[in-house]
Amino acid sequence: MSKINFSEFDKWNKEKVLITGGAGFIGSNLARRIVDLGGEVTIVDSLIPDYGGNLYNLDGYESKLNINFSDIRDKYSMEYLLKNKSIIFNLAGQTSHLDSMLNPHTDLEINCIAQLSLLESCRKLNPSARIIFTSTRQIYGKPSYLPVNENHKINPVDINGIHKLSTELYLKLYNQIYGLNTSILRLTNTIGPRMRIKDARQTFLGIWIKNLIQGTPLEVWGGEQIRDFNDVDDVVDALIICAKNQNVLSTPYNLGSSEPIKLLDLAKKMIKIYGKGEIKYMEYPKVRKKIDIGDYYSCYKKFKNHSGWDPKNNLDNTLEKTLNYYSKNFKFYK
Numbered sequence: 090m091s092k093i094n095f096s097e098f099d100k101w102n103k104e105k106v107l108i109t110g111g112a113g114f115i116g117s118n119l120a121r122r123i124v125d126l127g128g129e130v131t132i133v134d135s136l137i138p139d140y141g142g143n144l145y146n147l148d149g150y151e152s153k154l155n156i157n158f159s160d161i162r163d164k165y166s167m168e169y170l171l172k173n174k175s176i177i178f179n180l181a182g183q184t185s186h187l188d189s190m191l192n193p194h195t196d197l198e199i200n201c202i203a204q205l206s207l208l209e210s211c212r213k214l215n216p217s218a219r220i221i222f223t224s225t226r227q228i229y230g231k232p233s234y235l236p237v238n239e240n241h242k243i244n245p246v247d248i249n250g251i252h253k254l255s256t257e258l259y260l261k262l263y264n265q266i267y268g269l270n271t272s273i274l275r276l277t278n279t280i281g282p283r284m285r286i287k288d289a290r291q292t293f294l295g296i297w298i299k300n301l302i303q304g305t306p307l308e309v310w311g312g313e314q315i316r317d318f319n320d321v322d323d324v325v326d327a328l329i330i331c332a333k334n335q336n337v338l339s340t341p342y343n344l345g346s347s348e349p350i351k352l353l354d355l356a357k358k359m360i361k362i363y364g365k366g367e368i369k370y371m372e373y374p375k376v377r378k379k380i381d382i383g384d385y386y387s388c389y390k391k392f393k394n395h396s397g398w399d400p401k402n403n404l405d406n407t408l409e410k411t412l413n414y415y416s417k418n419f420k421f422y423k
């Protein structure tokens with residue numbers, strides 16, 4: 090069991106890093122951090138309209154990293170890009186659960202086929218690269234106990250969950266059979282600056298931020314559901330650990346928070362922190378009910394024990410930081 094020692098992860102010495110989905114929410118925060126630590130970062134992002142990519146996320150860093158506007162479904166671009174990289178953070182994805190039900194084949198192409206191609210390319214061209222994949226809590230489906238740990242049964246309730254799970258299994262297989270250095274993090278709701286707030290595709294919380302800033306009511310559907318939230322900076326810490334720590338190879342790990350909260354309480358908390366706002370109660374929409382998982386929060390003990398990671402930011406601070414960011418930068422995200 091090793092305790093986290095961040096100074097040991099702070100040495101990037103121009104290490105060559107590829108971040109797929111690097112113009113998106115988590116990818117851009119990760120890219121900015123690694124550039125600050127001295128890594129040589131290349132981003133690949135397709136900027137598909139309606140997905141989470143936003144070039145403003147890289148504001149001030151444009152000349153400090155390489156940005157490549159390719160699609161991860163383009164095998165030949167990806168082969169070229171991944172060849173000489175020692176670390177590949179594979180974050181690009183179709184992230185909307187509802188969209189995955191409406192356009193299952195697109196989700197399959199991006200979240201499965203492109204992922205398998207990337208692994209095949211690594212196997213042939215760059216077998217020593219460290220490959221870190223961001224999976225999702227959604228693969229567990231409706232929890233049968235809380236907090237959900239990695240032993241919980243796997244039962245995805247939507248197409249996106251099935252495809253993320255398939256990629257986890259590809260990674261596991263390529264680790265076992267070909268010895269690729271793969272790491273898997275199962276993320277819970279991640280929030281912070283640079284998240285998508287235009288619509289609810291990434292999370293309902295984005296829309297709530299937009300509502301607060303525009304002075305429109307926060308729609309609370311039901312409100313009794315419990316969720317946990319990680320600050321994006323804590324998620325970036327976890328990704329960096331996966332890139333550098335040999336203890337956390339191959340087996341999937343949950344991230345999570347020790348502050349689960351009911352959504353109605355979260356809405357009230359956001360209004361309190363922002364200083365104004367109102368709530369509009371709504372019935373839970375039927376189309377979403379079918380893929381809703383009810384209450385969820387994660388147990389992240391296994392990752393904590395193996396790596397020393399523990400979220401440093403509490404929910405209040407994260408919400409305050411995020412609301413401040415969007416108060417200042419709203420025009421780039423609406």
Ligand SMILES: NC(=O)c1ccc[n+]([C@@H]2O[C@H](COP(=O)([O-])OP(=O)(O)OC[C@H]3O[C@@H](n4cnc5c(N)ncnc54)[C@H](O)[C@@H]3O)[C@@H](O)[C@H]2O)c1
Nearest residue numbers: 110112113114115135141142160161181182223276278279
């Ligand atoms: N944010 C969360 O709460 C959360 C929770 C669980 C898992 N995840 C996972 O973390 C990863 C990052 O999520 P995020 O919140 O930053 O999402 P995001 O939508 O902000 O970022 C994803 C990025 O991938 C890019 N992308 C999508 N399809 C692409 C393609 N075919 N080729 C190249 N680029 C493409 C998008 O343009 C976007 O910039 C995703 O894999 C997601 O499934 C996120």
